[in-house]
Amino acid sequence: MKTIVTGVIGADVHAVGNKIIEYVLKNEGYNVVNIGVLSSQEDFINAAIETNADMILVSSLYGQGEIDCRGLREKCVEAGIGNIPLFVGGNIVIGKQNFDEVRVRFKNMGYDEVYAPGTPIEKTLPDIKKYLGE
Amino acid sequence: MSRYLMIDFGSTFTKLTAIDTETEDIIATANHFTTVATDITIGYQNALKALYQKIGEEITFDKIIGCSSAAGGLKMAAIGLVEELTVEAAKRVCLGAGAKVELAFSHHLTNRNVQQILDKQIDIVLLSGGTDGGNSECVLYNMRMLGERGIKLPVIYAGNKDCQDEILEIASQYEMNVYVCENVMPKLNVLNIPSAREKIREIFLKNIIEAKGIKKIETAIDKVILPTPESVLRAAELLSKGYMHESGLGEIVLVDIGGATTDMYSMCSASAKRSDVVVKGLEEPYAKRTVEGDLGMRYSALGVLESLTVEERKLIDLDEGVDLVKELTYRHENVDTIPSNDHERKIDRIMGQICVDKAMERHVGRMEEMYTPMGMLYNQYGKDLSKIRYVIGTGGVLVRNDNPYEILKKVEYTFKKPLELRPTNPRYLLDADYILASMGLLSEIDPLLALKIMKKHLKPIGGGNNEPQQAPQTTFTPPVANKCGCC
Numbered sequence: 163m164k165t166i167v168t169g170v171i172g173a174d175v176h177a178v179g180n181k182i183i184e185y186v187l188k189n190e191g192y193n194v195v196n197i198g199v200l201s202s203q204e205d206f207i208n209a210a211i212e213t214n215a216d217m218i219l220v221s222s223l224y225g226q227g228e229i230d231c232r233g234l235r236e237k238c239v240e241a242g243i244g245n246i247p248l249f250v251g252g253n254i255v256i257g258k259q260n261f262d263e264v265r266v267r268f269k270n271m272g273y274d275e276v277y278a279p280g281t282p283i284e285k286t287l288p289d290i291k292k293y294l295g296e
Numbered sequence: 297m298s299r300y301l302m303i304d305f306g307s308t309f310t311k312l313t314a315i316d317t318e319t320e321d322i323i324a325t326a327n328h329f330t331t332v333a334t335d336i337t338i339g340y341q342n343a344l345k346a347l348y349q350k351i352g353e354e355i356t357f358d359k360i361i362g363c364s365s366a367a368g369g370l371k372m373a374a375i376g377l378v379e380e381l382t383v384e385a386a387k388r389v390c391l392g393a394g395a396k397v398e399l400a401f402s403h404h405l406t407n408r409n410v411q412q413i414l415d416k417q418i419d420i421v422l423l424s425g426g427t428d429g430g431n432s433e434c435v436l437y438n439m440r441m442l443g444e445r446g447i448k449l450p451v452i453y454a455g456n457k458d459c460q461d462e463i464l465e466i467a468s469q470y471e472m473n474v475y476v477c478e479n480v481m482p483k484l485n486v487l488n489i490p491s492a493r494e495k496i497r498e499i500f501l502k503n504i505i506e507a508k509g510i511k512k513i514e515t516a517i518d519k520v521i522l523p524t525p526e527s528v529l530r531a532a533e534l535l536s537k538g539y540m541h542e543s544g545l546g547e548i549v550l551v552d553i554g555g556a557t558t559d560m561y562s563m564c565s566a567s568a569k570r571s572d573v574v575v576k577g578l579e580e581p582y583a584k585r586t587v588e589g590d591l592g593m594r595y596s597a598l599g600v601l602e603s604l605t606v607e608e609r610k611l612i613d614l615d616e617g618v619d620l621v622k623e624l625t626y627r628h629e630n631v632d633t634i635p636s637n638d639h640e641r642k643i644d645r646i647m648g649q650i651c652v653d654k655a656m657e658r659h660v661g662r663m664e665e666m667y668t669p670m671g672m673l674y675n676q677y678g679k680d681l682s683k684i685r686y687v688i689g690t691g692g693v694l695v696r697n698d699n700p701y702e703i704l705k706k707v708e709y710t711f712k713k714p715l716e717l718r719p720t721n722p723r724y725l726l727d728a729d730y731i732l733a734s735m736g737l738l739s740e741i742d743p744l745l746a747l748k749i750m751k752k753h754l755k756p757i758g759g760g761n762n763e764p765q766q767a768p769q770t771t772f773t774p775p776v777a778n779k780c781g782c783c
Contacts, residue, residue, distance in 0.1 A: 163429070173668030193429065195484050200574050200666075200675070208378045209484050213430035226669055 172230030235272025251277030394526030426456030443470030527736030
């Protein structure tokens with residue numbers, strides 16, 4: 163069974179979407195390690211190491227995602243899991259910005275897939291399966 | 297009617313407690329220097345003679361059981377994967393089983409690490425790493441490392457369940473002494489203590505006390521059943537929770553200041569006790585023990601000195617009119633010093649205060665401020681002890697000092713440390729008769745009796761005069777909708 167670590171990064175307490183993600187991924191047959199809200203980058207990495215995770219899926223809903231998400235890839239490299247797929251989604255930047263630019267910005271930070279506001283988790287499943295080699 | 301004899305083979309003293317089940321009380325207590333270096337039975341027989349003298353006759357006992365921390369106690373190495381996760385879980389299991397964690401390693405072991413295990417004369421190695429179904433590469437690497445370097449010590453494997461078979465294969469390949477039990481962290485941030493703790497106890501009783509020459513005593517008594525700190529832990533847990541209709545004391549903290557170590561126990565649930573914090577980190581056990589190997593009244597007197605900053609040391613010297621460096625060095629070099637005048641009692645009091653303050657600082661949970669777009673938030677790491685009702689003290693320095701209250705009160709000391717969740721205005725009790733370890737033993741035979749005796753013999757020494765004060769509440773501003781980027 164493939165393992166996915168998911169959680170809400172930074173000082174963000176939006177819990178509903180996080181629960182929905184956990185529910186959908188579990189139904190898809192994944193071992194979901196949900197570290198919940200208010201999670202630091204270190205929490206994601208530690209969880210991924212101990213559980214031997216195949217993917218990290220980061221949520222951010224409160225607009226400060228750009229600050230919170232920066233540096234996660236570098237820390238993964240430092241922690242020995244540099245190749246792990248990193249996905250991010252939610253309201254990851256402040257205000258209404260051109261999402262194509264946002265996507266480039268986050269890809270440059272080392273995220274493999276970046277999802278626009280309002281993307282349901284079901285829509286990301288094909289990408290998840292692709293990255294997990296399924 | 298039955299009579300029981302409980303013995304605590306301590307590092308310095310062998311302590312005897314005789315109990316009568318009919319009067320539901322202690323008949324007498326006695327002690328003598330522990331003689332484990334020559335023959336442990338000598339010290340026991342001498343203590344027994346002293347006990348008979350106190351009673352006035354030689355009586356027979358229906359059951360004689362003991363616990364031991366003699367010959368260096370139980371020294372363990374805790375190995376895990378991530379420092380904050382499985383290493384921490386492994387450490388907590390060792391401490392909960394009454395061991396001293398001499399070494400803790402994360403990630404891959406190096407040759408140097410394995411050499412340290414040999415040099416420090418570790419008794420048992422606890423190998424963990426990975427959640428069930430999680431990482432297995434690291435534990436297998438570490439297991440091979442231990443095997444290749446010829447580690448024949450008992451190794452308890454309490455890591456990822458999935459590689460138990462491979463672990464056993466490596467064990468047989470290198471003819472290692474390996475015991476498999478449940479994972480200390482089966483799921484992320486979930487702590488699983490009982491299985492590994494039982495295994496530690498089993499090995500302690502089967503191998504370690506034999507190797508240390510303690511087993512010999514079993515010709516004279518029925519059995520040694522626990523390491524002393526675990527016995528104290530059981531006594532404290534019983535005292536806190538109560539037994540059947542006999543109520544306990546509720547949430548408590550217990551401090552044991554010894555010659556070599558200071559042990560801190562807290563019995564309370566680990567959940568957040570205030571609404572404005574989020575609890576983070578690995579799950580905390582109800583019965584938590586930490587042991588400070590560098591804080592003690594004699595063998596570790598220099599560690600006490602080193603735990604202070606230069607500023608703190610100067611402050612104490614100035615306030616108390618003493619020379620800490622001189623006094624503490626003297627005690628380190630003369631470990632059998634027993635205070636005989638006011639000045640020496642004062643030095644012991646100061647040392648005791650430092651031990652209590654520093655041990656609590658390392659044991660207690662703390663809050664961490666987090667600046668967010670919605671204002672300040674607090675994360676809580678560790679246990680919130682601010683609602684603790686009783687603090688119980690044990691150990692020679694408290695029993696012998698004329699002011700044990702002043703020493704124990706340092707658990708509340710929050711000068712310059714406002715974010716520590718220390719007890720606030722608890723009541724203080726003293727284990728004046730040195731019975732806690734014995735009561736842990738007795739609780740294995742008759743928990744109700746042990747509880748009643750503890751409640752009777754722990755002596756109130758002050759505190760808790762006011763109604764428990766509310767911990768200073770930090771103002772918490774709920775997130776305002778229009779400040780939040782999502783809405």
